[in-house]
Amino acid sequence: DSGVTQTPKHLITATGQRVTLRCSPRSGDLSVYWYQQSLDQGLQFLIHYYNGEERAKGNILERFSAQQFPDLHSELNLSSLELGDSALYFCASSVVQGATGELFFGEGSRLTVL
Amino acid sequence: AQKITQTQPGMFVQEKEAVTLDCTYDTSDQSYGLFWYKQPSSGEMIFLIYQGSYDEQNATEGRYSLNFQKARKSANLVISASQLGDSAMYFCAMRETGGFKTIFGAGTRLFVKA
Numbered sequence: 001d002s003g004v005t006q007t008p009k010h011l012i013t014a015t016g017q018r019v020t021l022r023c024s025p026r027s028g029d030l031s032v033y034w035y036q037q038s039l040d041q042g043l044q045f046l047i048h049y050y051n052g053e054e055r056a057k058g059n060i061l062e063r064f065s066a067q068q069f070p071d072l073h074s075e076l077n078l079s080s081l082e083l084g085d086s087a088l089y090f091c092a093s094s095v096v097q098g099a100t101g102e103l104f105f106g107e108g109s110r111l112t113v114l
Numbered sequence: 115a116q117k118i119t120q121t122q123p124g125m126f127v128q129e130k131e132a133v134t135l136d137c138t139y140d141t142s143d144q145s146y147g148l149f150w151y152k153q154p155s156s157g158e159m160i161f162l163i164y165q166g167s168y169d170e171q172n173a174t175e176g177r178y179s180l181n182f183q184k185a186r187k188s189a190n191l192v193i194s195a196s197q198l199g200d201s202a203m204y205f206c207a208m209r210e211t212g213g214f215k216t217i218f219g220a221g222t223r224l225f226v227k228a
């Protein structure tokens with residue numbers, strides 16, 4: 001158990017809909033990262049928050065948005081869903097921002113768009 | 115821009131033998147961290163090993179070692195005495211000093227044969 005909690009674990013929805021994925025980082029971790037992993041693909045970096053502030057954006061679509069709340073949990077909002085958004089969405093946390101310190105991953109939220 | 119390249123989509127190894135998974139990286143930063151993660155078929159991401167760019171010794175963690183060649187910008191993972199449970203996807207990753215994002219390679223799928 002990494003200590004990172006993601007909900008829901010599985011989600012099935014239709015095209016055009018909107019979903020919210022939730023992440024609670026490990027206790028004490030200020031950094032939260034979101035990644036998208038499509039079928040048999042690597043992890044694509046979406047966005048990073050540190051202590052409530054957005055610090056880096058990757059290839060995140062305009063239909064996607066995220067935020068980190070004062071209690072450090074984070075939410076990833078996906079709207080106007082398309083079939084291609086079906087993927088495993090990971091949240092990860094770390095205690096520091098620097099080059100050291102591994103990411104601790106949640107179990108992921110598997111999104112299926114029909 | 116930082117980049118991670120894993121050129122082996124799939125690898126086979128006989129149980130109890132050693133295997134090397136290749137990883138090359140590109141960065142203009144002098145200070146960075148390199149990571150390897152394992153993703154079994156169950157989907158979770160498991161941290162294996164870390165190497166800092168200023169570390170003079172190659173990192174080792176049990177049966178895992180990282181063959182770090184800074185001049186060649188390579189960070190190969192060596193797994194000794196392979197076990198059936200090592201069958202999984204393996205990802206190489208890098209974070210620069212700014213630490214705002216960790217990027218991942220495309221991964222190598224390892225198959226361990228009995």
